[in-house]
Amino acid sequence: MAYIDGFVAPARDRESYLAMARKAAPIFIEHGALRVVEGFGHDVPRGKVTDFYMAVKAEESETPVFSWIEWPDKATRDSGWEKMMADERMKPDGDMPFDGQRMFWGGFEAIVDTGAGK
Secondary structure, eight states, X not given: XXXXXXXXXXXXXXXXXXHHXXXXXXXXXXXXXXXXXXXXXXXXXXXXXXXXXXXXXXXXXXXXXXXXXXXXXXXXXXXXXHHHHHOGGGSOOSOOSBOTTSOEEEEEEOSOOOSOOO
């Protein structure tokens, strides 16, 4: 069953984030990922107790991004991440369009997987 890496972060600028995502996604695929999905906040309600904005301590000018990378299994994910960290193309070239200190992520074992995916 698939293994998923999920991420939430505050992004400052949609176009800069999109450029970074378009650069990184094919490299993830090259290193074993099946699918890379980047979501830029569009209909993200503000909550009273918690929400995406509070979770990443988003500033007024920031929008939450929600992204995931699908891998065939955890072993491929572990190997893929190791390769990604060593890949020179993944080195930042300038300011990152999101704040990595307020990003949170995790690895998830898929327990239900229905539908076509893409």
